[in-house]
Every structure is written in C-alpha cells, then in structure tokens.
Amino acid sequence: MQTEIDKLAPGGGSLMIAWQLKGKRALLVGGGEVGASRIGHLLGADAHITLLCPEKGLHPTTKDYIAKYPNRIAYYDRRFTGPAELHKMDIVLTAIDSPATSREIVDLCRQAKIPVNAADIPELCDFYFGAHIRDGPLQIMISSNGNGPRISALMKEKVQASLDGYEGLALSKIGQLRAELKERVPEIGGPLGRKRMKWMSKICNEWPLIDFTLLDSAMIQKLLDEGWEKDRVPTFTEVCSKPRPLGVEDSSKEHRFGSSLLIPIAHFVAGAALMAAVILARQR
Numbered sequence: 001m002q003t004e005i006d007k008l009a010p011g012g013g014s015l016m017i018a019w020q021l022k023g024k025r026a027l028l029v030g031g032g033e034v035g036a037s038r039i040g041h042l043l044g045a046d047a048h049i050t051l052l053c054p055e056k057g058l059h060p061t062t063k064d065y066i067a068k069y070p071n072r073i074a075y076y077d078r079r080f081t082g083p084a085e086l087h088k089m090d091i092v093l094t095a096i097d098s099p100a101t102s103r104e105i106v107d108l109c110r111q112a113k114i115p116v117n118a119a120d121i122p123e124l125c126d127f128y129f130g131a132h133i134r135d136g137p138l139q140i141m142i143s144s145n146g147n148g149p150r151i152s153a154l155m156k157e158k159v160q161a162s163l164d165g166y167e168g169l170a171l172s173k174i175g176q177l178r179a180e181l182k183e184r185v186p187e188i189g190g191p192l193g194r195k196r197m198k199w200m201s202k203i204c205n206e207w208p209l210i211d212f213t214l215l216d217s218a219m220i221q222k223l224l225d226e227g228w229e230k231d232r233v234p235t236f237t238e239v240c241s242k243p244r245p246l247g248v249e250d251s252s253k254e255h256r257f258g259s260s261l262l263i264p265i266a267h268f269v270a271g272a273a274l275m276a277a278v279i280l281a282r283q284r
Contacts, residue, residue, distance in 0.1 A: 022046035030095035036061040049073045095119040122146025131156035136168030202205040210237045
C-alpha cells in the first residue's frame with residue numbers, strides 16, 4: 001500500500017514559497033521588456049528597487065515605472081560596474097542580453113550569498129519567475145522550472161478561466177475576519193490557538209465563497225458573537241441583512257471554495273498532462 005511518503009514528488013522541482021520582500025533591497029540590472037516585467041513583480045511585493053541600465057535601453061513601461069514610483073525605484077543611467085553594486089542588496093536580478101555579464105554578476109552574488117535570477121539562463125538561477133495570477137491577496141504562480149515559459153503562460157490562461165473573479169475580495173474579507181478573531185484570541189498555539197484555526201477552517205468550508213464578499217465590520221462582529229463565542233458556524237442569513245447574490249443558497253456546494261474550483265482544476269490538470277505528453281512526443 002502506498003504511503004504518504006511514497007506520494008511525495010521524486011525531486012527535480014522547486015520549493016514553492018511566498019517570499020516576503022517588503023522593505024527589502026532589490027538590484028535589477030537591465031530595464032528592457034523583461035526588466036519592466038521584473039519591476040512589476042518587485043513593486044507588487046513592496047521591494048525597494050535599484051535599477052541599473054543605460055537610458056537608451058529602457059523600455060517605455062520601465063520609464064513609466066521610474067516616473068510613477070520615484071520613492072520606490074532608484075534609477076542609475078549606467079551599466080553594472082562591479083561588486084560594490086551588491087552592497088546591502090537582499091536580492092539581485094539580471095535582465096540583459098549579455099550572458100557573460102550575467103554570469104559575472106551571478107558569480108559575485110554566489111560569493112556574497114545573495115539570491116540571484118539571471119533572465120533566460122535557468123541553470124544560473126536561484127529562483128524562477130513563473131506565470132502569475134494576481135487578484136488582491138490571491139496570488140497563483142505556475143512554474144515550468146525553466147523548461148517552458150510559454151507552456152506556463154498557457155496553463156495560466158486555463159487556471160484564470162476557472163476563477164469567478166471575486167476570490168480576491170472574498171479572501172480580503174476572510175483576512176479581516178481572521179484578524180478580528182485574533183484580536184479576541186491572540187494566543188499562538190495551545191488549545192485556544194488550535195480551536196481558532198479549526199473554527200476558521202470550518203467556516204471557510206461551510207460558507208459559499210461569494211458570501212464572504214458581503215461581509216462588513218458589523219457583520220464580522222456578529223459572526224464572531226454568534227459563531228466563535230457559541231462554538232458554532234452561523235448561516236449567512238443569521239449574520240447578514242443584505243440580499244444574497246443571485247443563484248446562491250445556504251449550503252450551496254457548487255459555490256463553496258473547494259467545490260467551485262474542483263471541476264475546473266481537474267480539467268486543468270488533465271489538459272496540462274495532455275499538453276506535456278504532446279511536448280514530449282514532439283521532442284522524441
């Protein structure tokens with residue numbers, strides 16, 4: 001019988017994590033089209049960016065970023081000059097057309113123990129940029145681990161199509177509910193901490209995801225009073241005076257978070273498997 005350990009991935013993948021860069025210093029070498037994309041990701045993660053690129057190599061979007069975020073992007077009209085550029089940097093990215101220069105920068109980063117990404121040279125990268133979906137606090141990344149960026153983009157389209165468009169708002173409201181509950185029960189770990197986590201999991205499993213989008217501060221307090229304090233999960237109509245979205249009823253399985261995504265995700269996985277098989281067949 002196959003155990004949980006047997007089911008683990010056999011290796012060769014990446015550690016998929018949500019790297020917190022808020023307030024961290026990021027060095028970006030290159031401001032062309034790829035560099036502009038990197039800036040968008042770094043700004044979205046609240047990093048402080050140092051950009052090195054001759055003015056003539058700046059992409060129009062990069063110029064717009066520099067003009068719009070002067071307090072977040074320190075721009076220098078020059079090329080990378082040497083090890084001193086890495087001083088106090090937390091992360092380094094290269095997006096230039098010179099593999100030799102990218103390799104030089106990567107070697108310097110290795111010596112300084114700074115994580116580095118060299119665009120279009122996957123074997124040199126400590127981390128990859130995959131295809132991203134962003135909706136407020138919701139972030140989904142699809143990575144081919146450097147094998148096929150275009151396939152990642154196609155898979156992103158499939159995942160995007162499976163979403164309803166309100167997931168980000170719902171997650172924001174769930175975050176507010178979780179924060180208010182932690183105000184009442186600040187204990188980390190221990191019996192109360194575990195009970196808090198279990199109650200949050202239960203309400204997320206039992207409420208249709210779209211219902212969370214209607215929560216306001218008063219409703220959150222009522223939900224905690226009628227739910228957490230009484231060790232139960234109230235129905236939406238018990239805590240909300242607003243009309244429920246059309247087509248959604250209590251205990252509607254098709255609108256719960258897990259159930260609403262189950263079928264589209266199954267289709268996505270099947271499509272991805274077929275796509276991978278076609279690619280392998282072509283390579284043979």
